[in-house]
Amino acid sequence: MKQTLRFIAGLLALLLLCAGCGSGDAKVLDGAAVEEGFAPMEANGMETLQGALGYVATLTSSESGTTHEVRLRYPKSMDEHFNRVMRLAASEEMKQFHLRRSSSKNKNTLTMDYEIKLVDEGIISILLLSKSVVDDAAKIRLIPHNFSLKTGYPLKLGDLFTGKDYEAVLIQRVGEELARAFDGNGPLSAYQNGRDHDRLLKDLAITANDLSSFYLDDGELCFVFEEGRVAPKECGPVVVALPVDSLKDHLAERESISGVEPTPFPTPTPVPTPDHTDTGRKYIALTFDDGPHATQTPRLLDILEEKNVKATFFMLGTCVENNPDIVKQVYDEGHLVCSHTYGHKNLNTLSASGVKSEIDKTDKLIKDIIGHKPKYIRPPYGNANATVKKTANRVLVNWSIDPEDWKHRNAQKIADNVVSAAKDGYIILCHDIYSETVNAVPMIIDRLRAKGYEFVTVDRLFEIYGTNPQAGTIVRMAK
Numbered sequence: 075m076k077q078t079l080r081f082i083a084g085l086l087a088l089l090l091l092c093a094g095c096g097s098g099d100a101k102v103l104d105g106a107a108v109e110e111g112f113a114p115m116e117a118n119g120m121e122t123l124q125g126a127l128g129y130v131a132t133l134t135s136s137e138s139g140t141t142h143e144v145r146l147r148y149p150k151s152m153d154e155h156f157n158r159v160m161r162l163a164a165s166e167e168m169k170q171f172h173l174r175r176s177s178s179k180n181k182n183t184l185t186m187d188y189e190i191k192l193v194d195e196g197i198i199s200i201l202l203l204s205k206s207v208v209d210d211a212a213k214i215r216l217i218p219h220n221f222s223l224k225t226g227y228p229l230k231l232g233d234l235f236t237g238k239d240y241e242a243v244l245i246q247r248v249g250e251e252l253a254r255a256f257d258g259n260g261p262l263s264a265y266q267n268g269r270d271h272d273r274l275l276k277d278l279a280i281t282a283n284d285l286s287s288f289y290l291d292d293g294e295l296c297f298v299f300e301e302g303r304v305a306p307k308e309c310g311p312v313v314v315a316l317p318v319d320s321l322k323d324h325l326a327e328r329e330s331i332s333g334v335e336p337t338p339f340p341t342p343t344p345v346p347t348p349d350h351t352d353t354g355r356k357y358i359a360l361t362f363d364d365g366p367h368a369t370q371t372p373r374l375l376d377i378l379e380e381k382n383v384k385a386t387f388f389m390l391g392t393c394v395e396n397n398p399d400i401v402k403q404v405y406d407e408g409h410l411v412c413s414h415t416y417g418h419k420n421l422n423t424l425s426a427s428g429v430k431s432e433i434d435k436t437d438k439l440i441k442d443i444i445g446h447k448p449k450y451i452r453p454p455y456g457n458a459n460a461t462v463k464k465t466a467n468r469v470l471v472n473w474s475i476d477p478e479d480w481k482h483r484n485a486q487k488i489a490d491n492v493v494s495a496a497k498d499g500y501i502i503l504c505h506d507i508y509s510e511t512v513n514a515v516p517m518i519i520d521r522l523r524a525k526g527y528e529f530v531t532v533d534r535l536f537e538i539y540g541t542n543p544q545a546g547t548i549v550r551m552a553k
Protein backbone atom coordinates (compact mmCIF):
# COMPACT_ATOMS: atom_id res chain seq x y z
CA MET A 75 0.00 0.00 0.00
CA LYS A 76 2.64 2.49 0.96
CA GLN A 77 4.45 1.79 -2.23
CA THR A 78 1.60 3.05 -4.39
CA LEU A 79 1.37 6.13 -2.33
CA ARG A 80 5.06 6.67 -2.86
CA PHE A 81 4.50 6.08 -6.51
CA ILE A 82 2.01 8.89 -6.59
CA ALA A 83 4.14 11.04 -4.36
CA GLY A 84 7.00 10.29 -6.74
CA LEU A 85 4.98 11.72 -9.57
CA LEU A 86 4.24 14.84 -7.62
CA ALA A 87 7.84 15.25 -6.64
CA LEU A 88 8.83 15.01 -10.26
CA LEU A 89 6.29 17.61 -11.21
CA LEU A 90 7.83 19.92 -8.71
CA LEU A 91 11.36 19.20 -9.77
CA CYS A 92 10.38 20.14 -13.27
CA ALA A 93 8.49 23.23 -12.21
CA GLY A 94 11.37 25.52 -12.98
CA CYS A 95 12.24 24.12 -16.35
CA GLY A 96 9.47 25.48 -18.53
CA SER A 97 8.19 28.97 -19.05
CA GLY A 98 5.29 30.11 -16.91
CA ASP A 99 4.10 27.52 -14.49
CA ALA A 100 3.52 24.69 -16.90
CA LYS A 101 5.31 21.48 -16.11
CA VAL A 102 6.44 18.35 -17.80
CA LEU A 103 6.71 15.15 -15.86
CA ASP A 104 8.97 12.37 -16.90
CA GLY A 105 7.83 9.01 -15.61
CA ALA A 106 11.27 7.37 -15.87
CA ALA A 107 12.27 8.09 -12.32
CA VAL A 108 9.02 6.76 -10.94
CA GLU A 109 9.75 4.45 -8.08
CA GLU A 110 9.61 0.82 -8.84
CA GLY A 111 7.11 -1.57 -7.44
CA PHE A 112 3.84 -0.09 -6.43
CA ALA A 113 1.19 -2.15 -4.77
CA PRO A 114 -2.45 -1.30 -4.14
CA MET A 115 -3.06 1.61 -1.84
CA GLU A 116 -5.18 1.65 1.24
CA ALA A 117 -8.91 1.50 0.71
CA ASN A 118 -10.26 5.00 0.55
CA GLY A 119 -13.49 3.63 1.95
CA MET A 120 -16.63 5.17 0.73
CA GLU A 121 -16.61 8.77 -0.20
CA THR A 122 -20.01 10.39 -0.38
CA LEU A 123 -20.42 12.59 -3.40
CA GLN A 124 -23.33 14.72 -4.40
CA GLY A 125 -24.98 14.29 -7.76
CA ALA A 126 -25.34 11.40 -10.13
CA LEU A 127 -22.49 9.30 -8.76
CA GLY A 128 -23.75 9.36 -5.17
CA TYR A 129 -20.60 7.86 -3.76
CA VAL A 130 -17.36 6.27 -4.84
CA ALA A 131 -16.25 3.02 -3.31
CA THR A 132 -13.41 0.71 -4.25
CA LEU A 133 -13.88 -2.57 -6.10
CA THR A 134 -11.09 -5.08 -5.90
CA SER A 135 -10.66 -7.89 -8.33
CA SER A 136 -7.88 -10.42 -7.90
CA GLU A 137 -6.65 -13.37 -9.86
CA SER A 138 -3.85 -15.56 -8.74
CA GLY A 139 -2.16 -18.53 -10.33
CA THR A 140 1.21 -20.20 -10.71
CA THR A 141 2.07 -18.00 -13.69
CA HIS A 142 0.48 -14.73 -12.79
CA GLU A 143 -0.88 -12.55 -10.06
CA VAL A 144 -3.39 -9.80 -10.70
CA ARG A 145 -4.86 -7.30 -8.31
CA LEU A 146 -7.00 -4.53 -9.71
CA ARG A 147 -8.64 -1.82 -7.66
CA TYR A 148 -10.95 0.64 -9.31
CA PRO A 149 -13.84 2.85 -8.30
CA LYS A 150 -17.51 2.03 -8.27
CA SER A 151 -20.39 4.45 -7.80
CA MET A 152 -24.17 4.50 -7.79
CA ASP A 153 -24.21 5.18 -11.51
CA GLU A 154 -24.24 2.18 -13.86
CA HIS A 155 -22.74 4.11 -16.75
CA PHE A 156 -19.78 5.17 -14.63
CA ASN A 157 -19.36 1.61 -13.40
CA ARG A 158 -19.36 0.28 -16.92
CA VAL A 159 -16.63 2.71 -18.00
CA MET A 160 -14.49 1.63 -15.04
CA ARG A 161 -15.11 -2.08 -15.60
CA LEU A 162 -14.12 -1.69 -19.24
CA ALA A 163 -10.95 0.16 -18.27
CA ALA A 164 -10.03 -2.62 -15.84
CA SER A 165 -10.71 -5.40 -18.33
CA GLU A 166 -8.67 -3.59 -20.97
CA GLU A 167 -5.66 -3.60 -18.64
CA MET A 168 -6.23 -7.28 -17.97
CA LYS A 169 -6.42 -8.03 -21.69
CA GLN A 170 -3.21 -6.10 -22.43
CA PHE A 171 -1.46 -7.92 -19.59
CA HIS A 172 -2.45 -11.37 -20.82
CA LEU A 173 -1.32 -10.42 -24.32
CA ARG A 174 2.06 -9.25 -23.01
CA ARG A 175 2.66 -12.36 -20.95
CA SER A 176 1.34 -14.88 -23.46
CA SER A 177 4.77 -16.31 -24.29
CA SER A 178 6.35 -15.85 -20.88
CA LYS A 179 7.30 -18.77 -18.65
CA ASN A 180 7.77 -16.66 -15.53
CA LYS A 181 5.37 -15.52 -12.90
CA ASN A 182 4.15 -12.08 -13.93
CA THR A 183 2.11 -9.46 -12.13
CA LEU A 184 -0.42 -6.78 -12.87
CA THR A 185 -1.56 -4.25 -10.31
CA MET A 186 -3.91 -1.35 -10.80
CA ASP A 187 -4.99 1.31 -8.39
CA TYR A 188 -6.49 4.74 -8.64
CA GLU A 189 -6.50 8.28 -7.38
CA ILE A 190 -9.64 10.35 -7.35
CA LYS A 191 -9.78 14.14 -7.45
CA LEU A 192 -12.85 16.15 -6.69
CA VAL A 193 -12.53 19.19 -8.91
CA ASP A 194 -14.57 22.38 -8.50
CA GLU A 195 -17.87 22.69 -10.25
CA GLY A 196 -19.01 19.14 -10.01
CA ILE A 197 -16.26 17.33 -11.88
CA ILE A 198 -14.25 14.36 -10.71
CA SER A 199 -11.04 13.19 -12.27
CA ILE A 200 -9.96 9.62 -11.78
CA LEU A 201 -6.44 8.52 -12.55
CA LEU A 202 -5.99 4.78 -12.94
CA LEU A 203 -2.41 3.67 -12.37
CA SER A 204 -1.56 0.29 -13.78
CA LYS A 205 1.73 -1.53 -13.63
CA SER A 206 2.40 -4.80 -15.30
CA VAL A 207 5.65 -6.69 -14.88
CA VAL A 208 6.39 -9.34 -17.47
CA ASP A 209 9.77 -11.09 -17.36
CA ASP A 210 11.06 -8.34 -15.08
CA ALA A 211 10.15 -5.62 -17.57
CA ALA A 212 7.73 -3.09 -16.09
CA LYS A 213 5.17 -1.14 -18.01
CA ILE A 214 3.36 1.70 -16.30
CA ARG A 215 0.20 3.20 -17.65
CA LEU A 216 -1.71 6.24 -16.42
CA ILE A 217 -5.30 6.20 -17.58
CA PRO A 218 -7.36 9.27 -16.73
CA HIS A 219 -11.16 9.48 -16.72
CA ASN A 220 -13.27 12.52 -15.95
CA PHE A 221 -16.94 12.62 -15.04
CA SER A 222 -19.55 15.24 -14.46
CA LEU A 223 -21.16 14.80 -11.07
CA LYS A 224 -24.30 16.43 -12.43
CA THR A 225 -24.92 13.83 -15.11
CA GLY A 226 -22.63 10.96 -14.23
CA TYR A 227 -21.36 11.04 -17.80
CA PRO A 228 -17.76 11.22 -18.92
CA LEU A 229 -16.47 14.70 -19.52
CA LYS A 230 -14.77 15.49 -22.80
CA LEU A 231 -12.08 18.11 -23.21
CA GLY A 232 -14.48 20.09 -25.41
CA ASP A 233 -16.94 20.31 -22.50
CA LEU A 234 -14.46 22.45 -20.62
CA PHE A 235 -13.77 24.91 -23.38
CA THR A 236 -15.61 27.35 -25.56
CA GLY A 237 -14.95 28.53 -29.11
CA LYS A 238 -13.07 26.72 -31.83
CA ASP A 239 -9.47 27.69 -31.25
CA TYR A 240 -8.94 26.03 -27.86
CA GLU A 241 -7.57 22.90 -29.52
CA ALA A 242 -4.97 24.84 -31.48
CA VAL A 243 -4.02 26.74 -28.33
CA LEU A 244 -3.60 23.53 -26.32
CA ILE A 245 -1.62 21.81 -29.06
CA GLN A 246 0.71 24.80 -29.18
CA ARG A 247 1.10 25.07 -25.39
CA VAL A 248 1.63 21.35 -24.83
CA GLY A 249 4.12 21.15 -27.72
CA GLU A 250 6.08 24.12 -26.39
CA GLU A 251 6.25 22.69 -22.88
CA LEU A 252 7.39 19.32 -24.13
CA ALA A 253 10.02 20.84 -26.40
CA ARG A 254 11.33 22.82 -23.44
CA ALA A 255 11.52 19.67 -21.37
CA PHE A 256 14.21 18.46 -23.77
CA ASP A 257 16.23 21.66 -23.32
CA GLY A 258 18.86 22.63 -20.75
CA ASN A 259 18.01 21.11 -17.39
CA GLY A 260 14.62 19.84 -18.53
CA PRO A 261 13.58 16.37 -17.37
CA LEU A 262 14.03 14.94 -20.88
CA SER A 263 17.26 16.78 -21.72
CA ALA A 264 19.14 13.48 -21.99
CA TYR A 265 17.15 12.83 -25.16
CA GLN A 266 17.57 16.18 -26.87
CA ASN A 267 20.14 14.75 -29.28
CA GLY A 268 21.25 18.18 -30.39
CA ARG A 269 17.85 19.11 -31.75
CA ASP A 270 16.81 22.75 -31.57
CA HIS A 271 13.41 23.91 -30.37
CA ASP A 272 11.80 23.98 -33.81
CA ARG A 273 13.13 20.57 -34.71
CA LEU A 274 11.79 19.17 -31.42
CA LEU A 275 8.37 20.69 -32.06
CA LYS A 276 8.37 19.10 -35.48
CA ASP A 277 9.43 15.68 -34.15
CA LEU A 278 6.84 15.76 -31.39
CA ALA A 279 4.09 16.56 -33.89
CA ILE A 280 1.40 17.04 -31.26
CA THR A 281 -2.11 16.68 -32.63
CA ALA A 282 -5.64 16.91 -31.26
CA ASN A 283 -5.49 13.14 -30.73
CA ASP A 284 -2.82 13.63 -28.10
CA LEU A 285 -5.19 15.74 -26.03
CA SER A 286 -7.78 13.04 -25.43
CA SER A 287 -6.08 11.63 -22.35
CA PHE A 288 -6.37 14.33 -19.69
CA TYR A 289 -7.27 14.93 -16.07
CA LEU A 290 -7.66 17.83 -13.68
CA ASP A 291 -5.57 18.15 -10.57
CA ASP A 292 -5.14 21.08 -8.23
CA GLY A 293 -5.90 23.80 -10.73
CA GLU A 294 -3.95 22.12 -13.49
CA LEU A 295 -5.08 20.53 -16.69
CA CYS A 296 -2.79 17.53 -17.19
CA PHE A 297 -2.25 15.64 -20.44
CA VAL A 298 -0.94 12.09 -20.34
CA PHE A 299 1.36 10.71 -23.02
CA GLU A 300 1.79 6.97 -23.03
CA GLU A 301 5.31 5.63 -22.79
CA GLY A 302 7.10 5.88 -26.11
CA ARG A 303 4.84 8.56 -27.57
CA VAL A 304 6.95 11.68 -26.97
CA ALA A 305 10.03 10.28 -25.24
CA PRO A 306 11.84 6.94 -25.35
CA LYS A 307 10.01 4.05 -23.70
CA GLU A 308 12.31 3.96 -20.70
CA CYS A 309 10.93 7.37 -19.68
CA GLY A 310 7.55 5.83 -18.98
CA PRO A 311 4.43 7.92 -19.37
CA VAL A 312 4.94 11.68 -19.58
CA VAL A 313 2.51 14.19 -18.15
CA VAL A 314 2.26 17.83 -19.17
CA ALA A 315 0.44 20.05 -16.69
CA LEU A 316 -0.90 23.46 -17.68
CA PRO A 317 -2.30 25.82 -15.05
CA VAL A 318 -6.03 26.14 -15.66
CA ASP A 319 -5.80 29.86 -14.96
CA SER A 320 -3.52 30.31 -17.91
CA LEU A 321 -6.28 28.97 -20.18
CA LYS A 322 -9.14 30.97 -18.78
CA ASP A 323 -9.77 32.96 -21.96
CA HIS A 324 -10.85 29.73 -23.59
CA LEU A 325 -12.77 28.05 -20.79
CA ALA A 326 -16.49 27.54 -21.12
CA GLU A 327 -18.52 29.68 -18.74
CA ARG A 328 -20.75 27.00 -17.31
CA GLU A 329 -18.27 24.25 -16.80
CA SER A 330 -15.53 26.57 -15.69
CA ILE A 331 -12.90 24.58 -13.89
CA SER A 332 -10.97 27.41 -12.33
CA GLY A 333 -13.68 28.16 -9.85
CA VAL A 334 -14.53 31.52 -11.43
CA GLU A 335 -18.23 31.23 -10.64
CA PRO A 336 -18.80 29.22 -7.50
CA THR A 337 -21.77 26.96 -7.95
CA PRO A 338 -23.37 25.07 -5.11
CA PHE A 339 -23.09 21.32 -5.12
CA PRO A 340 -25.61 19.89 -7.58
CA THR A 341 -28.87 18.51 -6.29
CA PRO A 342 -28.04 15.24 -4.62
CA THR A 343 -29.64 11.96 -5.41
CA PRO A 344 -31.22 10.65 -2.24
CA VAL A 345 -28.77 9.20 0.24
CA PRO A 346 -29.80 7.15 3.24
CA THR A 347 -31.01 9.34 6.06
CA PRO A 348 -28.82 9.03 9.15
CA ASP A 349 -30.34 8.21 12.50
CA HIS A 350 -29.84 11.60 14.05
CA THR A 351 -32.55 13.10 11.83
CA ASP A 352 -35.04 11.27 14.01
CA THR A 353 -34.95 14.46 15.98
CA GLY A 354 -35.58 16.49 12.82
CA ARG A 355 -32.34 18.38 13.38
CA LYS A 356 -29.62 19.17 10.90
CA TYR A 357 -26.07 19.97 11.88
CA ILE A 358 -23.38 21.94 10.11
CA ALA A 359 -19.93 23.29 11.03
CA LEU A 360 -18.53 26.77 10.51
CA THR A 361 -14.75 26.77 10.16
CA PHE A 362 -12.40 29.75 9.96
CA ASP A 363 -8.94 29.63 8.43
CA ASP A 364 -5.79 31.75 8.27
CA GLY A 365 -6.25 33.60 11.58
CA PRO A 366 -6.35 34.58 14.29
CA HIS A 367 -6.53 38.16 13.09
CA ALA A 368 -5.94 41.03 15.53
CA THR A 369 -9.22 42.82 14.82
CA GLN A 370 -11.47 40.53 12.78
CA THR A 371 -11.23 37.47 15.04
CA PRO A 372 -12.30 39.30 18.24
CA ARG A 373 -15.18 40.84 16.29
CA LEU A 374 -16.17 37.38 15.06
CA LEU A 375 -15.96 35.97 18.59
CA ASP A 376 -18.42 38.61 19.78
CA ILE A 377 -20.86 37.62 17.03
CA LEU A 378 -20.50 33.92 17.80
CA GLU A 379 -21.08 34.56 21.47
CA GLU A 380 -24.12 36.69 20.82
CA LYS A 381 -25.56 34.00 18.52
CA ASN A 382 -24.46 31.20 20.84
CA VAL A 383 -22.58 29.36 18.09
CA LYS A 384 -19.48 27.21 18.50
CA ALA A 385 -17.08 27.15 15.57
CA THR A 386 -13.77 25.63 14.54
CA PHE A 387 -10.63 27.69 13.91
CA PHE A 388 -7.77 26.44 11.76
CA MET A 389 -4.99 28.72 12.87
CA LEU A 390 -1.69 29.58 11.27
CA GLY A 391 1.34 29.28 13.53
CA THR A 392 2.55 32.69 12.39
CA CYS A 393 -0.72 34.28 13.53
CA VAL A 394 -0.76 32.29 16.76
CA GLU A 395 2.65 33.79 17.54
CA ASN A 396 1.32 37.30 16.94
CA ASN A 397 -2.02 36.91 18.71
CA PRO A 398 -1.64 34.45 21.61
CA ASP A 399 -4.33 36.19 23.68
CA ILE A 400 -6.89 35.74 20.95
CA VAL A 401 -6.04 32.04 20.68
CA LYS A 402 -6.69 31.76 24.40
CA GLN A 403 -9.99 33.61 24.04
CA VAL A 404 -11.11 31.36 21.16
CA TYR A 405 -10.35 28.32 23.28
CA ASP A 406 -11.87 29.70 26.51
CA GLU A 407 -15.09 30.53 24.71
CA GLY A 408 -15.59 26.90 23.74
CA HIS A 409 -14.50 26.88 20.12
CA LEU A 410 -12.27 24.20 18.68
CA VAL A 411 -8.69 25.28 18.05
CA CYS A 412 -7.03 23.42 15.18
CA SER A 413 -3.91 23.78 13.06
CA HIS A 414 -3.59 25.27 9.58
CA THR A 415 0.18 24.72 9.81
CA TYR A 416 2.80 27.34 10.44
CA GLY A 417 3.42 29.35 7.28
CA HIS A 418 0.60 28.38 4.88
CA LYS A 419 2.94 26.56 2.54
CA ASN A 420 1.68 24.11 -0.04
CA LEU A 421 2.68 20.97 1.88
CA ASN A 422 2.74 18.91 -1.30
CA THR A 423 5.89 20.79 -2.28
CA LEU A 424 7.76 19.92 0.92
CA SER A 425 9.77 16.92 2.02
CA ALA A 426 8.47 14.84 4.91
CA SER A 427 10.74 16.75 7.29
CA GLY A 428 9.52 20.06 5.86
CA VAL A 429 5.92 18.99 6.43
CA LYS A 430 6.75 17.84 9.94
CA SER A 431 8.34 21.16 10.79
CA GLU A 432 5.27 23.12 9.58
CA ILE A 433 3.07 20.95 11.76
CA ASP A 434 5.30 20.62 14.84
CA LYS A 435 5.99 24.34 15.18
CA THR A 436 2.27 25.07 15.18
CA ASP A 437 1.52 22.20 17.58
CA LYS A 438 3.95 23.61 20.06
CA LEU A 439 2.72 27.19 19.78
CA ILE A 440 -0.88 26.10 20.31
CA LYS A 441 -0.05 23.66 23.08
CA ASP A 442 1.77 26.37 24.99
CA ILE A 443 -1.45 28.38 25.03
CA ILE A 444 -4.28 25.86 25.37
CA GLY A 445 -2.45 23.00 27.04
CA HIS A 446 -2.73 20.39 24.30
CA LYS A 447 -1.96 19.82 20.65
CA PRO A 448 -4.64 20.76 18.12
CA LYS A 449 -6.81 17.75 17.33
CA TYR A 450 -7.16 18.33 13.59
CA ILE A 451 -5.11 19.85 10.82
CA ARG A 452 -6.32 21.57 7.70
CA PRO A 453 -3.55 21.56 5.12
CA PRO A 454 -3.19 24.89 3.28
CA TYR A 455 -5.13 24.83 -0.03
CA GLY A 456 -6.54 21.50 1.11
CA ASN A 457 -3.43 19.91 -0.38
CA ALA A 458 -2.24 16.67 1.16
CA ASN A 459 -0.40 14.05 -0.81
CA ALA A 460 0.65 10.69 0.57
CA THR A 461 3.72 12.14 2.31
CA VAL A 462 1.65 14.81 4.01
CA LYS A 463 -1.00 12.34 5.16
CA LYS A 464 1.58 9.96 6.52
CA THR A 465 3.63 12.67 8.20
CA ALA A 466 0.64 14.43 9.72
CA ASN A 467 -0.66 11.13 11.10
CA ARG A 468 -3.73 13.02 12.24
CA VAL A 469 -7.17 13.60 10.78
CA LEU A 470 -7.00 16.20 8.00
CA VAL A 471 -10.18 18.24 7.76
CA ASN A 472 -11.02 19.94 4.49
CA TRP A 473 -14.45 21.34 3.61
CA SER A 474 -17.64 20.70 1.66
CA ILE A 475 -18.71 24.31 1.08
CA ASP A 476 -16.33 26.96 -0.21
CA PRO A 477 -18.07 30.31 -0.63
CA GLU A 478 -14.78 31.78 -1.92
CA ASP A 479 -14.97 34.60 0.56
CA TRP A 480 -11.37 35.59 -0.21
CA LYS A 481 -12.43 36.39 -3.75
CA HIS A 482 -15.86 37.92 -3.42
CA ARG A 483 -15.29 40.14 -0.40
CA ASN A 484 -19.01 40.82 -0.27
CA ALA A 485 -20.97 39.75 2.79
CA GLN A 486 -24.27 39.19 0.99
CA LYS A 487 -22.65 37.09 -1.73
CA ILE A 488 -20.66 35.04 0.79
CA ALA A 489 -23.81 34.34 2.81
CA ASP A 490 -25.77 33.44 -0.35
CA ASN A 491 -23.06 31.01 -1.45
CA VAL A 492 -23.02 29.26 1.91
CA VAL A 493 -26.77 29.06 2.34
CA SER A 494 -27.45 27.78 -1.17
CA ALA A 495 -24.89 24.98 -0.79
CA ALA A 496 -25.75 23.92 2.75
CA LYS A 497 -26.56 20.30 3.57
CA ASP A 498 -26.52 18.59 6.89
CA GLY A 499 -23.15 17.19 7.86
CA TYR A 500 -21.32 19.76 5.74
CA ILE A 501 -18.25 21.77 6.71
CA ILE A 502 -18.19 25.44 5.72
CA LEU A 503 -14.87 27.08 4.80
CA CYS A 504 -14.48 30.75 5.76
CA HIS A 505 -11.57 33.03 6.64
CA ASP A 506 -11.63 35.12 9.79
CA ILE A 507 -9.23 37.66 8.34
CA TYR A 508 -11.74 39.52 6.14
CA SER A 509 -14.26 42.02 7.52
CA GLU A 510 -16.75 41.01 4.80
CA THR A 511 -16.61 37.40 5.94
CA VAL A 512 -17.19 38.36 9.55
CA ASN A 513 -20.10 40.55 8.37
CA ALA A 514 -21.55 37.55 6.55
CA VAL A 515 -21.53 35.34 9.64
CA PRO A 516 -24.71 36.68 11.34
CA MET A 517 -26.59 36.30 8.05
CA ILE A 518 -25.31 32.75 7.59
CA ILE A 519 -26.29 31.81 11.13
CA ASP A 520 -29.77 33.37 10.97
CA ARG A 521 -30.64 32.03 7.55
CA LEU A 522 -29.44 28.48 8.19
CA ARG A 523 -31.10 28.38 11.59
CA ALA A 524 -34.34 29.35 9.90
CA LYS A 525 -33.85 26.22 7.77
CA GLY A 526 -33.38 24.03 10.83
CA TYR A 527 -29.59 23.87 11.09
CA GLU A 528 -27.62 23.80 14.31
CA PHE A 529 -24.01 24.92 14.36
CA VAL A 530 -21.42 22.68 15.98
CA THR A 531 -17.64 22.27 16.01
CA VAL A 532 -16.23 19.70 13.58
CA ASP A 533 -15.41 17.15 16.28
CA ARG A 534 -19.01 17.35 17.53
CA LEU A 535 -20.22 17.06 13.91
CA PHE A 536 -18.23 13.84 13.44
CA GLU A 537 -19.58 12.53 16.72
CA ILE A 538 -23.20 13.24 15.77
CA TYR A 539 -22.91 11.53 12.40
CA GLY A 540 -20.70 8.70 13.63
CA THR A 541 -18.01 9.64 11.12
CA ASN A 542 -15.05 8.19 12.99
CA PRO A 543 -12.36 9.78 10.77
CA GLN A 544 -8.98 8.05 10.72
CA ALA A 545 -5.56 9.62 11.17
CA GLY A 546 -3.83 10.20 7.84
CA THR A 547 -7.05 10.63 5.89
CA ILE A 548 -8.81 13.71 4.56
CA VAL A 549 -12.39 14.35 5.66
CA ARG A 550 -14.56 16.79 3.76
CA MET A 551 -17.93 16.28 5.38
CA ALA A 552 -19.37 14.32 8.24
CA LYS A 553 -21.61 12.00 6.27
Ligand code: NI
Binds near residue numbers: 363414455
Ligand atom coordinates in the same frame (compact mmCIF):
# COMPACT_ATOMS: atom_id res chain seq x y z
NI1 NI B 1 -5.61 28.94 4.30
